[in-house]
Amino acid sequence: MSQDRYDSHIFSAGRDNAADLCHKEWLITNGLGGYASSTLSLMNTRKYHGLLVASMEPPVDRMVLLSALDEEIHINNVTHELACHKYPGVVHPQGFHYIKEFVEGPIPSWKYDVDGIQILKALFMEHGKNTVFIKYTINVPPDKGICRMRIHPLVSMRDFHELTQQHDGILQESSSYSTMMHIDSEEGGKTKLYLTSNAAYVPANDWYYSFEYPLEMERGYDFHEDCFHSGYFEVELVQGSNEIFIVVSTEKRTNISLTSVRKAYEDEKKRISMICQRSGFTEVLPSRLAMTADTFVVIRHSTGKHSIIAGYPWFADWGRDTMISLPGLTLVTGRYDLAASILSTFADNCREGLIPNRFPDHSSDSYAYNTVDASLWFINSLWKYLEYTDDLENVEKMWSTVNDIILSYSGGTKFGIKVDTDHLLCHDGQLTWMDAKVGNVEITSRKGKACEINALWYNALVIASKIASKLAIEDPGFTEKAETVRENFEQVFWNEEQSCLYDCIGYDAQGIEYKDGSLRPNQILAVSLPYCMPDQEKAKSIVRKVQQHLLTPRGLRTLAPYEAAYIGKYEGNVLQRDVAYHNGTVWPWLLGPFISAYCKTKGHSLRSRMYAKELLDCFIPHLSEAGIGTISEIFDGNEPHIPRGCVSQAWSVAEILRAYSEDVLLKKISK
DSSP: OOHHHHOOEEEESOGGGHHHHTTOEEEEEOSSSOEEEEETTOOOOSTTOEEEEEEEETTEEEEEEEEEEEEEEEETTEEEEOOEEEETTEEEEEGGGGEEEEEOSSSOEEEEEETTEEEEEEEEEOTTSSEEEEEEEEEEOTTOOSEEEEEEEEEEEEETTSOOOOOSOEEEEEOSSEEEEEEEOTTSOEEEEEEEESSEEEEEEEEEEEEEOHHHHHTTSOOEEEEEEEEEEEEEEOSEEEEEEEEEESSOOOSOOHHHHHHHHHHHHHHHHHHHHHHOOOSHHHHHHHHHHGGGEEEETTTTEEEEBOEETTOOBBHHHHHHHHIIIIITTTOHHHHHHHHHHHHHTOBTTBOOSBOOSSTTSOOBOOOSSHHHHHHHHHHHHHHHHOOHHHHHHTHHHHHHHHHHHHHOOGGGOEEOTTSOEEBOSSOSSOOOEETTEESSOOOBEEHHHHHHHHHHHHHHHHHHHHTTOOOOSHHHHHHHHHHHHHHHHEETTTTEEOSEEEEOTTOOEEEEOOOOGGGGHHHHSSSOOSOHHHHHHHHHHHHHHTEETTEEESSOTTSTTOOOOOOSSHHHHHHHHTTTOEEGGGHHHHHHHHHHHTTTOHHHHHHHHHHHHTTTGGGGTSBTTSOOSEEOSSTTOOEESOSEEHHHHHHHHHHIIIIISOOOOOO
């Protein structure tokens, strides 16, 4: 895909676009878990927004270091403020009126017109470093008088989940063209922030008060913050072209010059272009998502290997999300080395048959293993890796993990995970992907036997037996186990009255079995996975049922609208949102399994693939709706399906990309 084709003009001049500028969000990342993100107007609406959110122990321990840069253009002693902030009862300044255009990529840039002075601002990060570059190209017409530019850094230096109020802990050491700020932690550590420019630096030590973050207010969290104003960079502008830069980093950078900044800019453009070329896509949707896929892949310093951030801005790396996302983010994009590294990260941390449910937000916290399906998804992703690469050598290194998972689940492991007397897998509550919980209240417990868990269990057993065969290992009985699961699955889960699967087989307080017939999307996995149990007619019936009641242009609802527990809007306080999370809210990632299941039952006919393409292409407008160039975590179950949750979610991007590649394009697997 050419540079010209990738450039996407999201915004052009007009005051009517002010709401869009303050609502739509952009995001760039550095491969460490760090990022820069805000709205198109550069008005921060989340506590997670900032121009440098650094990962101090990649990919976690993230801190909002630089909140904003407030630019001013002074023309003959008249000040034009380009910044935009929300304070109680007012938006000030309103610099978005000067924005004439926002260009998405490959590097986001803003075009301003300030009384005839043309400004192009580009913002990018250095991959593998907690460093952000801001480059200004300013064209001053010959009829202008004395013109100057000032750039005011606003600093937070805090954990990205927290907020800052005025304090005396930020210390500053400055020179003519740079400043270093640091803050000492209670544990004795020191966080440093370096700002360097080719504009002269004038220090100050004061605070701006009462910034408001509207999206935090909506989510029921604290939403007021103060920011440290360290001073400002200042330069006199000459007639014609001017180039100004600011480099912001957690490291002291030496020999910074305009030449080095230009080179960093070109290097990042080239890196992004290579990702696109490697993916091989020419279609609009997968081409753009192949770029976005890169933002989720990070290095985990504790292992020296790679992982996947579940979603921006607030998630860390989660096992389930990583394994579901891995094929779409790395395999269909041709980044096989990253896939192997990610699989190895989780294989190395498998304990008693369980890979981590999540790595914590802070490096000092313990890993969490409370998941029943992440390990089963690991086996599925390992198999997909083998299909794409034929790399039996790497798969053999992880055979012990596969074997450990199967044996641990068969014999019983933590969280009540075990094979029941009917040879189906059972488990405690809150272990599936529908795991919302508030305090001790389990919103969707699903304790017992969940339909997709047993679909994954069967799939894992078949895959394990096939891997053993490829490795010339005598079948440890996995084939026989799989057949026994198949024989019992239909008898236990088939809902004859509804012509689909029961969602879960549970037990009441007295230990009496009950079958939950609530129509949820989990059963689609019983058709979409590589190895499935339902016969052709039952598979088609499941797909029809899901299509009729759960399918939307933004993914699958988590509960059918006719169910009493259905909630059509994901809004309100934390409890209200968590209750809605899996009770009607739409999840885009589920569209991937639906499309795979639909096309599979139609033999991947041309007609079925064209229908799948129509569904997937519905996301093209969304790439300019919330997070620019990416897909949100969730949407309302009710029309117009407003995007909610994380503005950029790994498995949303991954499953749309995978389904497009494998089911629409029938992209050939390289062997």
